[in-house]
Amino acid sequence: DGGITQSPKYLFRKEGQNVTLSCEQNLNHDAMYWYRQDPGQGLRLIYYSQIVNDFQKGDIAEGYSVSREKKESFPLTVTSAQKNPTAFYLCASRTGTRSDTQYFGPGTRLTVL
Amino acid sequence: AQKVTQAQTEISVVEKEDVTLDCVYETRDTTYYLFWYKQPPSGELVFLIRRNSFDEQNEISGRYSWNFQKSTSSFNFTITASQVVDSAVYFCALYGGSNYKLTFGKGTLLTVNP
Numbered sequence: 675d676g677g678i679t680q681s682p683k684y685l686f687r688k689e690g691q692n693v694t695l696s697c698e699q700n701l702n703h704d705a706m707y708w709y710r711q712d713p714g715q716g717l718r719l720i721y722y723s724q725i726v727n728d729f730q731k732g733d734i735a736e737g738y739s740v741s742r743e744k745k746e747s748f749p750l751t752v753t754s755a756q757k758n759p760t761a762f763y764l765c766a767s768r769t770g771t772r773s774d775t776q777y778f779g780p781g782t783r784l785t786v787l
Numbered sequence: 788a789q790k791v792t793q794a795q796t797e798i799s800v801v802e803k804e805d806v807t808l809d810c811v812y813e814t815r816d817t818t819y820y821l822f823w824y825k826q827p828p829s830g831e832l833v834f835l836i837r838r839n840s841f842d843e844q845n846e847i848s849g850r851y852s853w854n855f856q857k858s859t860s861s862f863n864f865t866i867t868a869s870q871v872v873d874s875a876v877y878f879c880a881l882y883g884g885s886n887y888k889l890t891f892g893k894g895t896l897l898t899v900n901p
Contacts, residue, residue, distance in 0.1 A: 707888075714796075716878060716891035717832075732888065762830060773820045773839075773882050776889060778832035 677701065678779035680765050685784045687759075695750045695782045697765035706748035707766040707776060710734060717764065723748055752784065759786045789814045791881050793892035800869055801900050808864045808895045810879030816840075821855065821862045822880040822889070832878065838862065869899045 678699045687693045697706065705724045709717040719732030723742040737756025742748055748767075752759045762783050766776040790813040800806045812821065823835040836846065838855050846853045850867045866873055876894040883890075 714893065716791075716893045717889075719888050722888065730887070764830075764832060766832075772887065775822065775834055775837050777834060778824075781830040783830070 678765060678767055678777060680763075680779040680782050682782060683780065685782055687784070687786050689786055690754045692751055692753050693759075693784065695752065695763055695765075695784070697748045697750065697779060699746055699748075699765075699767045699779075701767060701777070702745070703767035703777075704745070704770040705768050705772075706742070707768075708732075708738075708740065708748070708750045709764045709766065711762040711764060711781075720750065720763075759784060789816075789881055789883050789890040791879050791890050791892035793877075793879055793895050795895045796893070797896045797898070799898045799900065802871060803868050804899075805865060805867050806869050806897065806899075808866075808877050808879075808897065810862045810864065810892060812860050812862065812879070812881045814881060814883045816883035818883075820882040822882070823853065823862075823864050824878045824880065826876040826878065826894070828875070835864075866897075869897075871899050871901055873897060874899045 681696045707722045708720040711717050718734050720738050721732055721740045723729035726742055726745050729740050729742050739751045762781050764781045765779040768774045768776045792811045819840045821838045824832045826832050843855050852865045854863045876896050878894045879892045880889045
């Protein structure tokens with residue numbers, strides 16, 4: 675089945691540790707996105723990538739890093755510099771046209787203890 | 788700047804009632820796209836509809852219908868004869884041609900009680 679997978683579903687980390695969230699898609703989509711969702715809030719864009727080996731900061735990139743070495747993969751690292759990392763993280767992808775629909779993965783809930 | 792406002796934070800209805808979720812948007816772009824997504828308790832965002840700014844025809848899909856009115860900058864979503872499975876958070880989103888991202892509203896939590 676074609677789709678977007680994120681792993682793990684739940685992730686617990688100690689304060690001060692870096693953690694990497696996985697996002698893989700087999701839809702052959704060009705662009706991929708990372709969003710953060712906090713309770714009662716909409717989605718806020720962290721990073722996005724329109725093609726392999728290229729990515730841009732979104733609205734809340736501080737404390738996060740990404741890579742796009744393969745078309746199907748867009749991992750997100752939450753670094754110790756992120757002040758409040760506990761949140762629900764959603765990955766999305768779309769085809770080559772900017773106005774095309776973004777499709778989302780199941781999300782990863784990160785809790786920093 | 789782009790903005791999406793979903794003024795209804797939470798709505799609670801009884802099964803079989805009709806319910807309308809409001810969405811008001813702001814953009815300076817003449818070409819733009821509007822979306823609705825559903826987020827059930829599992830967390831994944833499920834795409835429901837995409838509408839471009841040149842197409843003001845209302846759309847109906849089963850129990851779902853959408854009313855797009857450029858004159859009032861609104862893109863409202865109605866569920867007819869609601870069911871418990873409709874319980875979710877619903878997000879309205881806007882993509883404008885001059886921007887690179889989707890702008891989301893804060894969502895409306897719909898609870899359908901049996």
